[in-house]
Amino acid sequence: MAPKPGSFSTSIPYEEKKLKIVGTEPADRPDAVDKVTGRARYAADYNLPGQLIGKVLRSPHAHARVLSIDTAAAEAVPGVKAVVTRDDFPDMAVEHAASGELMINFKDVTRNMMAREKVFYDGHPVAAVAAVSESAAKKALKLIKVEYEVLPHVIDVEAAMQSDAPILHEDQFTKGVDPTPEKPSNIATRIESKLGDIEAGFDQADLVIEREFRTKPVHQGYIEPQASIANYTDGGQVEVWTSTQGHFVFRAQIAKLLQLDMSKITVTAAELGGGFGGKNNVYLEPLAVVLSRKSRRPVKMVMTRDEVFRATGPTSGTHTKVKIGVTKDGRITAGQAELNYQSGAFAGSSVPMAAITVFTRYDIENVLVVGHDVTCNRPKVAAYRAPGAPMIAFGVESVLDELAEGVGMDPVSFRLKNAAREGTQTHYGPKLGPIGFVETLESAQAHPHMQEKLGPNQGRGVATGFWFTLGKETSATLNVGEDGTVNVIMGTVDVTGGGRSALAMVVAEELGIPTEKVRVKSGDTTALGFNFMTAGSRGTAAGSMATVKASRDAIQKACEVAARIWEVETEEVVWEDGHARPASTNVGDFEPLSLADLARRAGALGGTIAGHAELDVAMGGPGFGTHIVDVEVDRQTGAVKVLRYTLVQDAGKAVYPKFIEGQFQGGAVQGIGMALNEEYIYSEKGTLENPGFLDYRVPVASDVPFINTEIVEVPNPMHPYGIRGIGEVPIIPPIAALSNAIYHATGVRLRDHPLSPPKVLAALDEAAPAIAAE
């Protein structure tokens, strides 16, 4: 289900002009000082008078029917004020909604936050308790008696697709297949995307390579566990402070799940301790609200790291097949892919988004992409930075590397020869507008990194990535204070910490005032119209569209005030360099009036100067990137050391370049972690064996090198400043780039993720006789 641009969505054409503030470094960052002194307030840092501590009882089984739940003994524990189970939540009918880049179904959301008929994974909530202390709450959890009928389970995606696999949902019949099957299946949906004639395309090819790839689920790994505090007042108002990427979406979900009026719910997004797509979904919030309603006390709930791993996120584990054909002279004639993606306990993986990205970097006339969304006994997957794209890029970019070698071309030239450009027809629908992909490849080719000498057991890999820039509902309000300083209320969550600065810079640019005179903060859900969550790299791209509109609205009002002072028509006033000026000498000889001058006098001349925007921002301005990595493979241990890494990406227009570098570096390192170390490991019983940072090993400082970054700027034609989303592309190429580098270091291709020492060693051992024979 690809998002379709709405007929009433807003875009503002690119305006070519010299910028004074956008593209520089801001004088300050409004969030930074409080973060370095420890005073920034994250969700777990909030406390309310009289609050209780809420804890969740979770399933120890991968798949079981819940026969009965007896909470009597738990309720009798001194200090326990409320216990909730499935009986405390209304059942929901099938109803789909967008939540970040993935789709949700309320029938499933209510079952995911609190199991009803069955538990579907190790860690699935079955009850929750609120008590005066954590120790009382934990004691109560132990006394809840749950009677389970344990059922056969299935963890692996390929196993789950077999016709004799244990079925999670007896009412799930594969959609997208005609006729709809009569037998239930773990394959929730089949999707297909086609362009040209795939068979004819392969017939034109001189070399066709087909390979299979497998990736394990990985977790977003944000350092802040989910935390929420809810207060259901005696007057029926609901207040929630939580760790979220989209408080308006959370309000809508809480309202739906608990059948409350939205107007009675206020959700405040606390400072966010990392999300990466993993904080697009409600988990604790509805439980905390109902515990608060039942106990008539505020309830605070904070997940442990074990709970985060077992019950939130992760991304899909995948099985993919990629087949690509080229002519002798290196022209790709056909591309075919099958994407089998785990969605976890409930349907709705990133496979529709991943399917969009498969070949969308290359100009290929004949394409067939088939995707399957597959339920299995793992936590329901969540978005993770370019959800689904890194796994299929692993397949496509690995096969391209083989093909380049096969036709005797270097990897960059081969990609350049086939690169998508403005006007290229994508396989999923639209033709591409002006994009910067070729520029990233050319910049990579010319980079000094390419000239670095490689030693024994060292190799260089190249891979590319594409992700779109989501638009969607975005609101902003701008209030000019009587002293001419400006407050901006934004409705998107600043997930990176640089978003507030970026928006302040855009507003300062528009108004012509210094950035430090603009303060941007996130408003709660009563402050603005609906905002979609910060997902799809839209935070700054869509957020700035709303702040530009709101700024121009305020400028219009400031010009009205000037016109009243000068007793001329508003159309005779223009805004330049932070001042209202007469549009021409014919208007009169008036001294320019600054925003501060106007703001001081506005009250008596029509009212405060303010600006608003409530938009549905059009989707557009996709981002492309090219990565180069050098590795050294230790043949004794299978360990892969990253020697140097270079990332080139089109940002459209870099608002705050130093921060964008940080996003690039952070995304690349997450990708390196995903490639080399990270994986979910399940026991035979279907329980997660590594739910902690000791055994689920994310990269540490000593694991990674410096990441060279280069920003390319090809303006997004649908944005006044040319801004593109930049957050997600950096995580897409690393698995493929590293796998390609390992091949060039060792002669061995790895198609089974992660590229961890045991896997690398096994592959080297397996290949040793063959390589020796050559």
Place this chain on the structure above:
Amino acid sequence: MKKVHISTTINGDEVDFLCEPTQTLLDVLRDELHMTGTKEGCGTGDCGACSVTLDGTLVCSCLVLGAEVGDKSIETIEGMAQGEELHPLQQKFIDHVALQCGICTPGLLVASKKLLERNPDPSEEEIRYWLAGNLCRCTGYQKIVEAVADAAQEMRSA
């Protein structure tokens, strides 16, 4: 559960608190003393977000019991700035954009401060290995390493 009474020193202030025998120093700081600058990322000593010093030793406060910190000297992120003046590390973290979401930042600052006390002129590799116990998921560590090196240089020339 019966609580124990502890007297200790935190950031130079004499502090008394009551805690359950099972509560960690991290729980005490955050829940009993409302010093929420020290963060919990894992509760198992793997992420370093709860780093503090205990009698000068860098520890994960989630691995120390509140009941065992009587008559010690504890330093937390709240004691790092001197009034309005940020510690050079705090300023360099801001200047280098060494923080994004910021949840790991207090722990990284406490750990970095300890590093520079022991080694005022650390190499890039020494910084990376010293900070290997502090996870950051946003920055890819580069700007953190640069900020620490820059702060070290400034502190040496001060």
